[in-house]
Amino acid sequence: MQKGKVVLKVCHLYPDLLNLYGDRGNVMAYVRRCQWRGIEVEVHRINLGDPVDFREMDFLFLGGGSDREQNLMAKDLENRRELLQAAVEDGLVVLAICGGYQLLGKYYRTLxxxxxxxxxxxxxxxxxxxxxxxGNVVVELEIEGEHVRVTGFENHAGRTFLGQISPLGRVLVGYGNNGEDGTEGARYKNVFCSYLHGPLLPKNPRLTDHLISLALMRRGLPAELAPLDDRLERVAAEVMLKRLLM
Amino acid sequence: MRNEFQQQFQPLTSDFQTSNSKGCRKDLAFRLRLIIAILVAKAIMWLVRLLGRGKGSSLPGMVALKICPGILGCLARQASRGVVMVTGTNGKTTTNNMIARVVREAGYRVVVNAEGANLITGVTTAFLKAASLSGRVDCDYALLEVDEASFPRVTRQVYPNIVVITNFFRDQLDRYGELDKTISLIREALVQLPGTGLVLNADDPLVAPLATSTGKEAFYYGLGEHHQVASFSAAAREGRFCPHCGRELFYAYYHYSQLGNYRCPGCGFSRPLADVEGTEVSQGDHRITCRLRSPAGSHELVIPVPGLYNLYNGLAAFSAGLSLGVEPGVIIGALAGYTPATGRMERFLYRDKPVLLNLVKNPTGFNEGLGALLSLPGTVDVLIAINDNDADGRDISWLWDVDFEVLEEHHHRLNSLVCTGQRGAEMAVRLKYAGVPLDKVVVENMHRAVEHVLNGSGNTAYLLATYTALWPLERILSGYAKRESRVESLPSVS
Known part of the structure; x- marks a missing residue:
């Protein structure tokens, strides 16, 4: 690596297996928003059995899939459990969506x-x-002390109940974790979990930038990000906020 | 030669009449309900026409089913030579319209459901249009496109002699649940249909196993290896894992999405031999052709609309025609004269500028649409209209599974990209992250969007729209541009 040049390593887990609901858009948004600021990115596409050192990574994305695919990924990740846990405790920035979210918890009880x-x-x-x-969802998050409304689309049969852990945000419209307690997603260290498709990051640049900043901070680099022109994202979000909140 | 096919589907030409000629219930109560249902439905159709509102392609059926739940079965049984159904994710409307053309050309009277009206209500409406007030339907064949999720429900009332299955791609997940489930529901429904023959796409590893898993006779169609047609996408492949043992499939070649020549290294599952196979594919300006090898010999197949997916639709229609015993020459002639239905690569002209209108509803179809767009000569003004009503799929996340990234590479050939519809702004966000230069991206209401692309300086205007955005778009477009080829309007009975 050249001196002074920043390269972030993005780990896209099982891109060939978990290609449902457009969740790969999360990786696209993360990568583009780094590149637009001159931060170089290396994308590591990790499929079943491929070697990977999670602690070397800066951002890890885990999506969901249909039952069959989800079983394959669960088996593969089980073998890497300890390495992943160490990286998470070390502050690795993780985004886990839907099935990927559920997998990080203690268990899933079937009907x-x-x-x-x-x-x-x-x-x-x-x-x-x-x-x-x-259905469509609006969630209110707190990012660096600021209240941010994010939009997305949920589609899940599982109801998630949090233990000693914070939710990602509070549901304004939609079901969220379980349709009962008003929570959506989960947050632990630098791990962000959510049921929101849409996909989440391209629709919500404020959150994406936060995940980039956290990765830079973990490496001890300046986390200030140059502002980007997000007018299109704002217009798109307004359309849904207006429709759902009014 | 003909006998060969008839052997494949013994029931098609003679025996099936026993299953179709069972009359309706004769009891007075049922007859009364039937006649009231028909009267009410006809009155609704008349009103809808009078008011000029909508196409009225599902409401009459919905009301008639409420009044007389057994009406569909009773009307459908009167198709004297039988029923052909087309189901699958993409190509249902086009394939069904192609089959209708073939069967009409062969001299038969047909009932066809209106484009896209493929739920049980739309299917019922098609028969109601054709029925006399006393409930008589006078036709030889009923040709029905049936929504994948509605297939079990429709086949409980209507017995299909042939079922054509085009492909299975990801489509409107929020309505159907996942693909595996859709396929298993269709499989279970097929098992309940004794004697039904299948026409299957051999190239789709999700479709081909349906013959074995349901124990049915099948006639397979597919495309051989070819080089001329570029495939842009490797991303939206659904069925890349063996449906039997879950191993990743090995492909000798593939055409698009998961369609190709596959083999499982684990259990030996592989693409079946195609009874009808297209080779030497060549893509012209506004058509696609191939050499056809079938039990009926070798023929040149010309489909007068572009796109590899339309060639697949043509192969499916050819196979269905053969299965019905239509002479190959008649089929070839009918397909060569095919004109697309609304939004299936429909052509307009605006001051000598060609305008193309195309329906998009899932990643695979959209990728193919982008492929066709990039195969156009010169520069293009593009309009993309995205709605998120129930019929479009309320979840538009699938736009992120479409490979818009190909537009970044070819952006110098794109004059403008205008996004519209209820989720037009979000479409623009997708293009932004695909790397399309932002100064070419515009978000507009539908009227202004159409004006924008028509008056753009590109050589062609190319419009892509989701289902419910298609009709308003077509209406606006018709106010400016001339339809180039007469659209085949499909009367219910001819």
Missing amino acids: EGHVIPGLGLLDFYTEAGRERMI
Whole structure:
């Protein structure tokens, strides 16, 4: 690496397996928003069995898939559990969406009562529900002391209940974690979990930039980001906020 | 030669009449309900026409089913030679319209459901339009495109003699749940249909196994290896894992998405031999052609609309035609004269400038649409209209599975990209992150958006729209531009 040049390493987990709901857009947004500021990015596409050292990485993205694909990824991640846990404790910035989110918790209980163990990195559990929770969502987050409204689309049967851990935000419209307690997602150290597709990051640049800043901070680099022109994102978000909140 | 196909589908030409000629229930109560339902439905159709509102392609059926729940089965059984259904993710409307053309050309009277009206209500409406007030339907064949999720419900009332399955791609997940589930529901429905013959896309590893898993006779169509047609996308591949053992499939070649020549290194599952196979594909300005090898010999197939996916639709229609015993020459002739329905690569002219209108509803179709866009000569003004009503899919996340990144590479050939519809702004965000230069991206209301691309300095205007954005767009467009080829309006019975 050249002296002074910043290169962030982005780890996209199972891109070939988990290609549902456009979640790869999260990686696209992270990468572009780095590049637009002259921060170089290396994207590591890690598929089943590929070697990877999580602690070397700066940002890790884990999405969800259909049942079959999710089982394959759960098996593969189980083998890497300790390495992932060490990286998480070390402050690795992680975004986990939907099925990827559920996998980080303690377990998933099916409708028939089978308990499928999760990786147990975060203190929450998930139970299958009869009705899928589907629809547009508005969530209020706090980012660096500022209240930010993010929009997205949820589609999940699992109901997640948090233990000693903060939610990502508060549901203004939609179901969120379980349709009962008004929480959405989870937050632990630099791990961000959410049910929101849409995808989450391109629609919500404020959150994306926060995840970039955290990665820079972890490396001991200046975390101030040059502002970008986000007018299109703002217009798109306004359309949905107006429709859903009024 | 003909006998070969008839052997494949023994029930098609003779025996199936037993299953279709069972009359309706004769009891007075049912007859009364039936006649009331038809009267009310006809009155609604008349009113809809009078008011000029909508196409009225599902409301009459919805009301009639409420009044007389058994009406669909009763009307459909009267198709004297049988019923052909087309289901799958993409190409249902085009394939069904192509089959309709083939069957009409062969001299038969048909009932066809209106484009896109493929839920049980739309299917019922098609029969209601054709029915007399006493409930008689006088036709030889019913040709029905049926929504994947509605297939089990429709086949509980209507027995199909042939089911054509085009492909399975990701589509409107919020409505259907995941693809595996859709496929398994169709599989279960097929098992309940004794004697139904299948026409299957051999190149789709999600479609091809349906013959074995349902124990049915199948006629396969597919494309051989070819070089002329560039494939832009490797991303939106759904079925890259073996449906039997879950191993990643090995591809000798593939055409687009997961369609190609696949083999599982684990359990040996592989692409079946195609009974109808296209080779030597060549893509012209506004058509696509190939050499056809089938049990009926070798032919030159010309489909007068561009796009590899339309060639697949043509192969499916050819196979269905053969299965019905239509002479290959008649099929080839009918397909060569095919004109696209609304939004299926429909052509308009605005002051000598070609204008193309295309429906998009999932990543695979959109990628193919972008491929066709980039194959146009010269520069292009592009309009993308995205709505998120139920019929479009309320979740528009799938736009991020479309490979808009190809537009970054070719941006010098794009004069402007105008985004419109309820989620036009979000479409613009997608283009921004695809790396399209922002000074070319505009967000406008639909009227201004159409004016923008028509008056742009590009050589062609190319419009892509989701389902509910298509009709308003077409209406606005018709106010400015001339339809180049007469659109085949499909009367219910001819």
